Amino acid sequence: MSGEGDHSDSTQMRLAAVVIAVAMIGWIVLQWIGKEYGWAPRWVFLVDLAAIGGFVWSLLVTWRIWRRKNG
Incomplete structure (x- = not known):
């Protein structure tokens, strides 16, 4: 059973890294691209928020795996 959990964790960590x-x-x-085409700041800010969303999601997945291994 531990091997199956390890495989799931490694798959989730790989997904977080991607x-x-x-x-x-x-x-x-x-x-x-936004700079080259002169996008309005609100669209560039939307890109920032999407990137932050990806980083936060990855952080939460990584934290959850860490808690499962250490707790």
Whole structure:
């Protein structure tokens, strides 16, 4: 049973890592596109909020896995 939980945890950690990477790369690219095309600040702020959402989600997933392993 422990092996199954470890597999689930590693899958969730991998997903969290992918979300962090995509959020960061997407944020950088969309900031650059916004600057090039002169997007209104409210749209650029929306991109910021989406990136923050991805980071917070990844943090919560990582924290939950850490608590499960240490608690």
